[in-house]
Amino acid sequence: MNLATTRTLNARRAGDQPRRWLVIEVALMSWRNLVAVFRTPEAMLPPLAISLFFLVIYDSTLGRASSFIPDLGANSYLGFILPLSIISASLAGAGIAAQNLVREIESGYFDKLLLTPISRAALLLGPIFAGAVILGIQASLVMAVGLLLGLEPSTGLPGLLAVGGLAILLGTGFAGFTVSAALGSGSAAATQGASFLFFPLTFLAPTFVPLELLDGWLSTAARFNPITYVLQAMRGLMNSGWEAAALWQAVAACLILAVAMYALAAFALRVRTSRK
Amino acid sequence: MNQSGVLVDQLEKTYPGPVRAVDGISFEVAAGEIYGLLGPNGAGKSTVVKVLTTLALPTSGTAQVGGFDVRTQPGEVRRIAGVALQEIGLDPVMKSLEMLRLQGRLFGMSSGEATRRAHELIELVGLSDATERRIRTYSGGMRRRLDLALALVHQPQVLFLDEPTTGLDPASRRDLWAEVKRLNRELQMTILLTTQYLEEADALADRVAIIDQGRIQLEGSPAELKAGVGSESINISFRNRELAEQARGVLAQLAAEIQRDRETIRLYLNRAAAAVPAVVRRLQQANLEPLSVTLTQPTLDDVFLKATGQRLAAPSGMEATQ
Numbered sequence: 149m150n151l152a153t154t155r156t157l158n159a160r161r162a163g164d165q166p167r168r169w170l171v172i173e174v175a176l177m178s179w180r181n182l183v184a185v186f187r188t189p190e191a192m193l194p195p196l197a198i199s200l201f202f203l204v205i206y207d208s209t210l211g212r213a214s215s216f217i218p219d220l221g222a223n224s225y226l227g228f229i230l231p232l233s234i235i236s237a238s239l240a241g242a243g244i245a246a247q248n249l250v251r252e253i254e255s256g257y258f259d260k261l262l263l264t265p266i267s268r269a270a271l272l273l274g275p276i277f278a279g280a281v282i283l284g285i286q287a288s289l290v291m292a293v294g295l296l297l298g299l300e301p302s303t304g305l306p307g308l309l310a311v312g313g314l315a316i317l318l319g320t321g322f323a324g325f326t327v328s329a330a331l332g333s334g335s336a337a338a339t340q341g342a343s344f345l346f347f348p349l350t351f352l353a354p355t356f357v358p359l360e361l362l363d364g365w366l367s368t369a370a371r372f373n374p375i376t377y378v379l380q381a382m383r384g385l386m387n388s389g390w391e392a393a394a395l396w397q398a399v400a401a402c403l404i405l406a407v408a409m410y411a412l413a414a415f416a417l418r419v420r421t422s423r424k
Numbered sequence: 425m426n427q428s429g430v431l432v433d434q435l436e437k438t439y440p441g442p443v444r445a446v447d448g449i450s451f452e453v454a455a456g457e458i459y460g461l462l463g464p465n466g467a468g469k470s471t472v473v474k475v476l477t478t479l480a481l482p483t484s485g486t487a488q489v490g491g492f493d494v495r496t497q498p499g500e501v502r503r504i505a506g507v508a509l510q511e512i513g514l515d516p517v518m519k520s521l522e523m524l525r526l527q528g529r530l531f532g533m534s535s536g537e538a539t540r541r542a543h544e545l546i547e548l549v550g551l552s553d554a555t556e557r558r559i560r561t562y563s564g565g566m567r568r569r570l571d572l573a574l575a576l577v578h579q580p581q582v583l584f585l586d587e588p589t590t591g592l593d594p595a596s597r598r599d600l601w602a603e604v605k606r607l608n609r610e611l612q613m614t615i616l617l618t619t620q621y622l623e624e625a626d627a628l629a630d631r632v633a634i635i636d637q638g639r640i641q642l643e644g645s646p647a648e649l650k651a652g653v654g655s656e657s658i659n660i661s662f663r664n665r666e667l668a669e670q671a672r673g674v675l676a677q678l679a680a681e682i683q684r685d686r687e688t689i690r691l692y693l694n695r696a697a698a699a700v701p702a703v704v705r706r707l708q709q710a711n712l713e714p715l716s717v718t719l720t721q722p723t724l725d726d727v728f729l730k731a732t733g734q735r736l737a738a739p740s741g742m743e744a745t746q
Contacts, residue, residue, distance in 0.1 A: 176529050180518070187517040187558070256513030260574065263477060263507050264530040265499060423481040423498070424439075 177274020195240030231382030238319035243343030245279025324409025460629030506580030565596030
């Protein structure tokens with residue numbers, strides 16, 4: 149049999165199996181990752197527990213000394229500090245996408261997936277979507293605890309949904325960074341380390357006092373930190389009401405972060421999956 | 425070339441270092457054939473598989489799987505090739521049916537088709553009792569079998585098995601051999617397997633290539649290869665290597681070829697039994713006392729020794745064939 153005939157035969161055979169839509173592939177991989185996350189709750193619970201712990205500690209220690217903060221509204225300190233807990237839960241949650249990916253790489257399953265016709269993008273988007281779902285759940289839980297502690301958000305339920313949306317947007321952007329670390333290092337320890345970078349970032353921001361009260365280098369650093377804008381927008385929603393400018397700034401900050409981090413992730417994916 | 429065979433021509437693969445893992449290898453696997461790459465760890469077997477399955481790019485040379493070039497048509501190769509790598513790639517928190525279904529879906533099956541195929545394969549590899557358990561709890565043999573099932577989901581024409589029985593107990597090894605033979609016989613599947621077990625190559629492969637230091641040293645059917653090393657040999661062991669080396673000198677004129685491996689020397693000659701008295705006499709004259717004298721029919725082990733100058737050390741759990 150000559151080569152041309154061979155090719156046609158094989159091409160037809162290969163063509164019997166239609167190419168999957170990207171959406172379906174991403175859905176399949178997201179489902180797979182969610183199953184894996186729910187079967188390893190030990191990865192998910194500590195960051196959530198820490199967020200709640202800080203919420204309670206900050207509220208009860210600093211809450212009484214908060215008279216210097218203007219515009220606290222009806223909620224006193226709780227509405228001011230709750231966004232910090234939500235953000236740290238969502239940033240820690242971003243590590244979950246990367247942990248899934250790195251477990252795939254370490255177990256060798258990632259290589260097996262590369263041998264299927266799956267699109268490279270789905271390999272990345274699956275864990276990230278799953279991570280977004282998880283951090284949405286975590287943000288909701290933190291807010292639920294806030295409500296139990298007596299939070300009365302001035303924008304009501306829609307405001308809380310917006311806060312959740314911002315948390316997911318920020319966390320998903322940051323996940324671009326943690327998955328880059330996972331793809332680049334292929335090591336769980338390095339990925340874990342990269343995930344902890346969020347910790348200092350949450351303090352280079354108007355974490356405990358409003359931005360206007362910061363000065364010097366901290367003020368400059370805070371102005372370049374996307375977390376600053378998300379924090380301010382969330383506080384506005386909790387304590388004062390809908391402020392279009394603050395919301396747009398927060399969304400823009402998240403998008404800029406996401407674009408930069410996903411460019412990095414796309415590059416890391418390319419390096420990881422290119423044949424050497 | 426054949427529709428579902430493998431063609432490798434002057435394949436070279438160099439890793440940064442530089443490490444020449446594969447140093448100009450050429451071979452051809454006919455459709456429906458079981459072809460074995462036999463060699464020790466680090467011989468380059470896995471690298472050949474990685475190149476053929478599109479996980480690595482060749483440094484130079486060409487390779488085709490089912491008529492598709494691994495360099496320029498990786499997608500086509502992936503669709504017709506099934507692969508079970510040496511490092512079993514399974515997610516420990518998943519369950520077997522989930523992994524098989526997902527694999528089917530990724531190869532374009534509908535949900536129903538993928539489920540049907542998953543059950544079929546679970547049955548085939550004998551894991552029906554373990555579908556509700558996470559893979560974390562599976563034994564090495566069960567993981568191998570699931571890995572094989574995953575490689576078969578899309579009904580590949582060419583199956584690559586990289587050291588499929590490494591780490592398996594003898595019973596699981598024999599089960600897997602039976603399975604490989606069945607796939608080949610009933611589905612006419614072309615199978616390329618790598619192994620460091622002589623017994624495995626002997627039992628499964630229609631043709632064997634002995635590979636060492638990135639090169640094919642010898643190729644042929646197990647029977648041809650064994651015939652090629654001469655009919656028989658006399659093995660004589662001594663207390664230490666020095667004595668063995670002395671004996672080698674003393675016996676030099678008695679055999680066409682003598683090799684020493686640690687404390688044992690091996691004389692290749694025809695009608696070995698008839699030559700034993702002369703050999704023993706000569707050793708007595710030289711005052712060299714052997715620990716044991718045995719006669720052996722040639723095995724693939726001998727072929728390997730002859731082709732590479734060293735014995736293929738049998739990893740624990742597996743005796744070299746006698």
